[in-house]
Amino acid sequence: METIRREKLQPMKRILIIARKEFSDAVISKRLWLLIALFLLFYVTMTFYLSVAYSIMSEETRPTRITQIFSSAGSSVSLIAPFLGIAFGYDAVSRERESGTLRILLSRPVYREDVVNGKIIASLAIMGITLFASTFLTVPATIFLHGITIDLDDIARLFLFSTFSLMFAFAYYALSLFLSTLLNKSSLSLMASIALWAFFTIIMPIISTMIAFMMLGFPSFANAEDYFKKYSELNYMIQIFSINNHYNTLTGPVLTKGSKQDVLNLIKVFSQYPISIMALILYPIIFMMLSYIMFTRREEK
Amino acid sequence: MSFVIECESLVKIFKGNPPVIALDNVNLKVPKGSIYGLFGPNGAGKSTLISILMGLTLPTKGSAKVLGYDVLRESLEIRSRVGLLPEGFGFYDSMTALENLKYFGLLDGIPADMVKQRAEEILEKVGLEERANAKVSTFSRGMKQRLGIAQTLLKDPEMLIFDEPTVGIDPDGVMEFRRFVQDIVKEGKTVFLSTHLLRDLGMICTHTAMIRKGRIVAQGSMEELTQKMRGAKGYSYEIRLKKPEDVGRLLQEVKKLPEVMEVRIEDEGKVSIIGGSDIGGELFSLLSRGQYSVEALVSSKPEWEDLYRFYSEGVG
Numbered sequence: 001m002e003t004i005r006r007e008k009l010q011p012m013k014r015i016l017i018i019a020r021k022e023f024s025d026a027v028i029s030k031r032l033w034l035l036i037a038l039f040l041l042f043y044v045t046m047t048f049y050l051s052v053a054y055s056i057m058s059e060e061t062r063p064t065r066i067t068q069i070f071s072s073a074g075s076s077v078s079l080i081a082p083f084l085g086i087a088f089g090y091d092a093v094s095r096e097r098e099s100g101t102l103r104i105l106l107s108r109p110v111y112r113e114d115v116v117n118g119k120i121i122a123s124l125a126i127m128g129i130t131l132f133a134s135t136f137l138t139v140p141a142t143i144f145l146h147g148i149t150i151d152l153d154d155i156a157r158l159f160l161f162s163t164f165s166l167m168f169a170f171a172y173y174a175l176s177l178f179l180s181t182l183l184n185k186s187s188l189s190l191m192a193s194i195a196l197w198a199f200f201t202i203i204m205p206i207i208s209t210m211i212a213f214m215m216l217g218f219p220s221f222a223n224a225e226d227y228f229k230k231y232s233e234l235n236y237m238i239q240i241f242s243i244n245n246h247y248n249t250l251t252g253p254v255l256t257k258g259s260k261q262d263v264l265n266l267i268k269v270f271s272q273y274p275i276s277i278m279a280l281i282l283y284p285i286i287f288m289m290l291s292y293i294m295f296t297r298r299e300e301k
Numbered sequence: 302m303s304f305v306i307e308c309e310s311l312v313k314i315f316k317g318n319p320p321v322i323a324l325d326n327v328n329l330k331v332p333k334g335s336i337y338g339l340f341g342p343n344g345a346g347k348s349t350l351i352s353i354l355m356g357l358t359l360p361t362k363g364s365a366k367v368l369g370y371d372v373l374r375e376s377l378e379i380r381s382r383v384g385l386l387p388e389g390f391g392f393y394d395s396m397t398a399l400e401n402l403k404y405f406g407l408l409d410g411i412p413a414d415m416v417k418q419r420a421e422e423i424l425e426k427v428g429l430e431e432r433a434n435a436k437v438s439t440f441s442r443g444m445k446q447r448l449g450i451a452q453t454l455l456k457d458p459e460m461l462i463f464d465e466p467t468v469g470i471d472p473d474g475v476m477e478f479r480r481f482v483q484d485i486v487k488e489g490k491t492v493f494l495s496t497h498l499l500r501d502l503g504m505i506c507t508h509t510a511m512i513r514k515g516r517i518v519a520q521g522s523m524e525e526l527t528q529k530m531r532g533a534k535g536y537s538y539e540i541r542l543k544k545p546e547d548v549g550r551l552l553q554e555v556k557k558l559p560e561v562m563e564v565r566i567e568d569e570g571k572v573s574i575i576g577g578s579d580i581g582g583e584l585f586s587l588l589s590r591g592q593y594s595v596e597a598l599v600s601s602k603p604e605w606e607d608l609y610r611f612y613s614e615g616v617g
Contacts, residue, residue, distance in 0.1 A: 004411060004415075004419060004455075004456065004457040005411070005412065005415065006381070006409060006410040006411055006412075006456060006457075007410045007412060008381075008410060009408075009410050014408065017404070017407045017408055018408075021404050025393075025395070025396075028395075096391075099391050099392075099393075099394070100387060100388075100389040100390065100391020100392075101391040101392060101393055102391070103357065103385070103387040103391060104385070104387060104391050104392070104405065104452060105405075105408070106355075106357055106380075107355055107357070107380055107383075107384075107385035107387070108380060108381075108405060108408040108409055109377050109378075109380045109381035109408070109409065109410065110380075110408055111377070299315070299352070299357075299358045299359070300352060300357045300358065
């Protein structure tokens with residue numbers, strides 16, 4: 001047989017080959033289009049709902065800025081965005097293990113880190129496109145329906161909101177990726193990911209509220225402001241390990257504009273909520289590290 | 302003689318309660334250019350050994366080299382020179398055969414401008430050129446096996462490792478596989494294959510090792526293993542006479558021959574003999590001298606199963 005010309009691939013090239021394949025797979029996958037449809041449906045429904053709600057408001061109370069409208073969406077995105085991460089992470093490694101492709105893949109001259117990195121890059125790109133596209137595709141519809149104005153500050157705020165949403169979705173991706181490297185079956189990984197989502201999204205806020213009430217007692221009208229300040233601080237502390245809590249903490253002020261002159265100040269946002277910023281950055285890093293450790297140390301029998 | 306695989310005191314213990322000893326002090330030398338068969342039942346440690354050789358699993362103790370590269374420190378070099386067909390032939394079902402091969406080819410380091418042509422050449426070589434653009438999900442097991450072989454050939458490897466390559470393959474597929482292996486060795490490559498289906502692949506192997514409960518119980522060429530077994534168990538012969546009434550006379554004469562360990566009448570006109578050495582010549586002379594009417598004199602060659610049974614005795 002003739003000798004085939006082959007080149008020794010640099011790590012980045014190996015990663016990009018894997019990322020390109022993963023990206024192509026994701027683009028033609030039904031799950032991506034289902035999620036995009038879900039996001040668009042959510043935004044369209046929200047816009048329609050708000051247009052009905054605002055029609056009964058007086059001129060003075062009606063929102064005039066797009067960020068006010070999106071702030072209503074913030075809490076709902078915190079419910080949906082994790083699914084984007086889970087959808088691409090839960091079977092990233094376990095599916096390859098189940099179908100037997102992992103052994104063929106790892107029998108090539110690639111490192112296991114390359115496989116994980118390739119998958120992460122592709123998923124990050126896909127999640128980014130999905131989140132940014134669905135957010136910014138909704139803007140014209142919102143402007144048209146509510147007849148509101150939009151300026152550069154609004155765009156910057158929406159951009160930062162989408163960035164935080166992406167980081168939030170990515171945190172759930174890293175968590176599911178870790179579970180996918182840890183567990184042999186994709187079904188188990190999916191169940192565990194959803195269970196964790198339910199814990200952070202539904203159970204933890206309930207537990208946190210209960211603890212806060214138990215510790216502070218019921219509020220009285222006399223010291224309501226002081227009470228709710230303490231309540232918020234306590235709630236934040238109890239939910240310090242909840243990524244949902246940090247996402248909600250950050251998106252609130254980004255989408256809230258005090259006055260027309262109030263311009264988005266990144267330094268203010270970052271200095272006011274350093275723990276939440278760090279959490280959004282560290283959460284995915286920690287789970288990515290755990291995924292690397294688990295995947296590289298795991299024996300593929 | 303140069304060796305492409307050298308394992309020294311290789312041990313693999315999987316943690317657990319209790320721990321599982323998958324490989325127990327394995328010493329193995331695979332000559333270059335050979336078809337080396339690793340035979341053993343399911344769970345004997347064959348796939349674990351292959352995983353270690355490819356750098357997919359780390360050994361607990363001992364050392365192993367493939368093509369002169371250490372499995373611990375230079376697994377990337379090994380994987381760029383060795384083609385592996387794992388058990389089960391896993392492919393991306395939603396991709397076509399050509400897309401699968403292009404992807405693996407790129408990872409093997411074949412330049413992007415050449416990879417399509419190379420993938421098409423290989424698909425033609427394994428007879429899948431007409432199915433190049435069909436999704437793998439539509440492939441039969443036999444076709445997946447051929448595609449599996451194709452992916453091992455992409456990088457033009459120096460050595461090919463096949464893990465249970467004929468499981469679930471029909472007889473035609475098995476014959477085709479045997480032909481393929483024999484052809485590939487003619488190109489100067491080494492083939493290392495593992496199987497529990499001794500009948501399927503035993504006949505093409507130039508060298509073998511038998512593994513049971515993680516221990517190599519025998520290794521060498523078929524000839525060496527047969528000789529060794531005969532040294533211990535004797536040489537078997539079978540004589541069939543056309544006149545059954547001559548059997549008694551033959552029995553008495555054979556007993557007088559030196560090195561005869563056992564003689565017995567199997568059924569009418571058939572005598573079975575075990576000699577301590579090769580007494581084929583003596584038996585032939587005796588039959589000629591005695592003017593027997595002989596239907597057949599057969600020196601029975603042990604089957605692979607006989608060899609495996611013989612060498613596995615006392616293990617576990």
